[in-house]
Amino acid sequence: MSEKRQRLIDTAIRLFAQHGFHNTGIDWIAEEAKVSKKTMYHHFRSKEELILAALRHHDGLFRNHFMKSVNSLGNTPYERLLAMFDVAHDWFSDQAFYGCMFINAVGEYANPNTPIRDVCRDFKKLMRGFMASLVTEAGISPVEQTTAALAILLEGSIVSAQVSNDPQSARTAKAAAKVLIDNALKNTHKNHPVVA
Amino acid sequence: MSEKRQRLIDTAIRLFAQHGFHNTGIDWIAEEAKVSKKTMYHHFRSKEELILAALRHHDGLFRNHFMKSVNSLGNTPYERLLAMFDVAHDWFSDQAFYGCMFINAVGEYANPNTPIRDVCRDFKKLMRGFMASLVTEAGISPVEQTTAALAILLEGSIVSAQVSNDPQSARTAKAAAKVLIDNALKNTHKNHPVVA
DNA sequence: CGAAAAGTATACAGATCTGTGTAGTTAGTC
DNA sequence: GACTAACTACACAGATCTGTATACTTTTCG
Numbered sequence: 097m098s099e100k101r102q103r104l105i106d107t108a109i110r111l112f113a114q115h116g117f118h119n120t121g122i123d124w125i126a127e128e129a130k131v132s133k134k135t136m137y138h139h140f141r142s143k144e145e146l147i148l149a150a151l152r153h154h155d156g157l158f159r160n161h162f163m164k165s166v167n168s169l170g171n172t173p174y175e176r177l178l179a180m181f182d183v184a185h186d187w188f189s190d191q192a193f194y195g196c197m198f199i200n201a202v203g204e205y206a207n208p209n210t211p212i213r214d215v216c217r218d219f220k221k222l223m224r225g226f227m228a229s230l231v232t233e234a235g236i237s238p239v240e241q242t243t244a245a246l247a248i249l250l251e252g253s254i255v256s257a258q259v260s261n262d263p264q265s266a267r268t269a270k271a272a273a274k275v276l277i278d279n280a281l282k283n284t285h286k287n288h289p290v291v292a
Numbered sequence: 293m294s295e296k297r298q299r300l301i302d303t304a305i306r307l308f309a310q311h312g313f314h315n316t317g318i319d320w321i322a323e324e325a326k327v328s329k330k331t332m333y334h335h336f337r338s339k340e341e342l343i344l345a346a347l348r349h350h351d352g353l354f355r356n357h358f359m360k361s362v363n364s365l366g367n368t369p370y371e372r373l374l375a376m377f378d379v380a381h382d383w384f385s386d387q388a389f390y391g392c393m394f395i396n397a398v399g400e401y402a403n404p405n406t407p408i409r410d411v412c413r414d415f416k417k418l419m420r421g422f423m424a425s426l427v428t429e430a431g432i433s434p435v436e437q438t439t440a441a442l443a444i445l446l447e448g449s450i451v452s453a454q455v456s457n458d459p460q461s462a463r464t465a466k467a468a469a470k471v472l473i474d475n476a477l478k479n480t481h482k483n484h485p486v487v488a
Numbered sequence: 489c490g491a492a493a494a495g496t497a498t499a500c501a502g503a504t505c506t507g508t509g510t511a512g513t514t515a516g517t518c
Numbered sequence: 519g520a521c522t523a524a525c526t527a528c529a530c531a532g533a534t535c536t537g538t539a540t541a542c543t544t545t546t547c548g
Contacts (some may be wrong), residue, residue, distance in 0.1 A: 118312065118314035119400065121534075122535080122536060122537080123535080132495065132497070133497095133498095134495080135496080138494075143535095195398070195399060195402075199451055199454075202391070202454055203391060204312045204314070204315070205312075206309075206312065206390050208457055217455060241464065241467065244452075245467070245468040247452065248461055248464060248465050248468065249444060249445065251448040251452055252443075252446070252447040253448070255395055255447045255450075256443065258398055258399075259398050260416065261404055261413075268437065269444050272468075272472055275471065276468055279475065294524085296525085318507080319506090327525090329527095329528095330508090330509095330526075331525055331526080333506095334524075334525085338507080339507090
């Protein structure tokens with residue numbers, strides 16, 4: 097794997113996040129990455145290919161960071177579900193927080209057939225998979241419904257923090273998540289008591 | 293008020309929603325609106341002016357439609373709070389649903405100082421004001437916290453529907469909202485009993 | 489060593505973008 | 519009817535965009 101290729105991807109992620117996709121030109125990325133334009137087109141056939149590579153790389157980095165942080169912040173599945181929102185709060189507080197790159201990408205590429213949308217849907221699906229496993233381990237049911245609600249809370253807090261420029265939404269979402277989880281747990285135990 | 297000016301705004305809203313802001317050119321808007329480019333620049337000093345006018349007009353239309361629908365679908369503040377998510381479901385099911393225009397705009401214009409961001413923040417604030425009044429009328433406390441949670445649920449469901457191309461998130465958000473509201477009501481009455 | 493791979497700088501083609509200039513036409517109003 | 523404001527078509531300036539071509543240099547590695 098070429099070092100320049102990686103530098104192009106890293107630079108692309110940064111500039112796309114900071115200035116949007118259509119608003120970030122190829123020349124700019126190449127210049128910031130200190131790589132000639134020709135080399136860029138050697139590694140990526142087109143701008144779309146670069147966007148896809150950047151999104152996929154960011155997907156891996158982000159999910160890895162997110163899961164690691166969540167797992168280290170919480171010791172039980174229950175704690176980890178709530179810790180998601182603490183990790184989100186840290187993220188929102190970062191100087192370089194520009195919202196979720198995948199949500200922003202979907203906003204710019206409305207055509208549902210573009211492969212860019214596929215990558216965004218995949219990211220979302222993988223994040224949900226992680227949440228679903230925590231929900232399952234925590235013994236909460238119904239798994240699907242609870243996971244979907246938590247995912248909505250997380251995404252809502254991201255957008256809220258982005259638009260209002262205020263990380264506080266993570267705290268609000270966390271409190272709401274706790275209510276939902278506790279309520280689901282109560283009903284779970286009522287119907288299928290774990291403790292006799 | 294000129295009819296052509298209005299046609300430019302209507303066309304701009306449609307094209308911006310469908311294809312994004314940077315990706316929609318002035319020439320295209322003028323052509324679709326059947327208005328000469330010169331006339332367009334007579335009514336709007338720049339593309340940004342047109343974007344601002346389009347966002348502000350959409351703001352008015354959207355909020356009016358939203359509030360009217362919510363108020364007619366529900367007869368009590370409690371019902372209306374939940375009806376928000378039914379209105380959202382209808383919206384998500386529309387052929388021409390491309391997510392929230394303001395969220396998309398914030399994604400494309402990351403610079404927090406641009407007036408475009410101001411319009412988006414204002415929209416969000418006004419929507420929250422509407423929700424806060426319903427929460428207050430419904431006798432739920434704390435008003436701020438509950439309103440913020442419901443707003444996050446609504447925004448999360450919008451983004452979820454947009455990315456996954458599935459209006460179902462409105463139903464999930466509605467169920468979650470009901471749990472949150474009922475829980476808040478229970479605690480409200482516990483601390484400040486309305487019924488003796 | 490020597491050949492292939494990867495890199496550089498730079499110019500350019502062709503398209504598209506925002507915004508303006510020119511010159512003439514339509515439509516409403518005193 | 520004459521004046522004015524709004525409008526039209528169209529060309530153009532100047533910038534910027536994606537992607538390619540040319541010609542040369544560096545790096546890698548069997």
